[in-house]
Amino acid sequence: KQEVTQIPAALSVPEGENLVLNCSFTDSAIYNLQWFRQDPGKGLTSLLLIQSSQREQTSGRLNASLDKSSGRSTLYIAASQPGDSATYLCAVTDNYGQNFVFGPGTRLSVLP
Amino acid sequence: NAGVTQTPKFQVLKTGQSMTLQCAQDMNHNSMYWYRQDPGMGLRLIYYSASEGTTDKGEVPNGYNVSRLNKREFSLRLESAAPSQTSVYFCASNHNNYGYTFGSGTRLTVV
Numbered sequence: 739k740q741e742v743t744q745i746p747a748a749l750s751v752p753e754g755e756n757l758v759l760n761c762s763f764t765d766s767a768i769y770n771l772q773w774f775r776q777d778p779g780k781g782l783t784s785l786l787l788i789q790s791s792q793r794e795q796t797s798g799r800l801n802a803s804l805d806k807s808s809g810r811s812t813l814y815i816a817a818s819q820p821g822d823s824a825t826y827l828c829a830v831t832d833n834y835g836q837n838f839v840f841g842p843g844t845r846l847s848v849l850p
Numbered sequence: 851n852a853g854v855t856q857t858p859k860f861q862v863l864k865t866g867q868s869m870t871l872q873c874a875q876d877m878n879h880n881s882m883y884w885y886r887q888d889p890g891m892g893l894r895l896i897y898y899s900a901s902e903g904t905t906d907k908g909e910v911p912n913g914y915n916v917s918r919l920n921k922r923e924f925s926l927r928l929e930s931a932a933p934s935q936t937s938v939y940f941c942a943s944n945h946n947n948y949g950y951t952f953g954s955g956t957r958l959t960v961v
Contacts, residue, residue, distance in 0.1 A: 772949050772950060774952075780955070781940060781952045781954040781955045782940065782942075782950075782952040783952075784949055784950065784951065784952075787948065787949035827892075827893070829893075829950075837883075837895055837898065837908065838883075838893075838895075838950060840893040841892065842890075843892065
């Protein structure tokens with residue numbers, strides 16, 4: 739059974755810092771990996787999707803990498819801002835692509 | 851705006867009452883999903899529908915039923931609500947595995 743973990747569980751940084759969030763999964767036979775952002779009391783907003791054949795994806799200040807063989811992904815946030823404060827979740831699908839398994843999330847606080 | 855729409859946003863039920871959570875997407879996606887999110891448990895899949903006319907159980911299906919009414923709509927029904935079903939429920943859709951789009955959620959409290 740696929741299991742997804744995220745480290746750290748919570749992170750607090752001053753504004754302007756670059757930071758890395760980590761995601762690990764136990765079964766490397768994944769179809770894709772997706773990073774989401776969730777604001778308190780809100781739904782999930784998709785940030786980046788990485789297909790299993792890709793190594794990384796970039797969107798603005800965000801860069802996500804995927805190392806399928808080692809079961810790891812990282813989300814890099816450059817020049818963090820208070821508006822980046824949220825919970826960040828990663829999720830992987832199996833090779834059938836029909837079920838995302840979610841990690842527990844990393845709660846990020848960026849202090850002004 | 852295109853996306854996934856869930857109704858209602860909030861609901862309080864008494865134990866034993868029934869209700870249906872509605873979900874609709876206008877992106878012509880094939881697959882639709884219902885998740886619940888609980889503190890410390892993360893997001894867990896209740897049911898999913900890979901295409902119109904098909905439904906399958908996820909990780910935590912007990913106490914729920916679903917209907918894929920057409921390609922746009924996927925409803926979740928609680929026949930006899932229990933306090934353990936207090937949660938935030940999210941509907942999502944997916945097309946050809948190009949990532950998920952989520953609705954804004956339904957916060958359900960069962961007293």
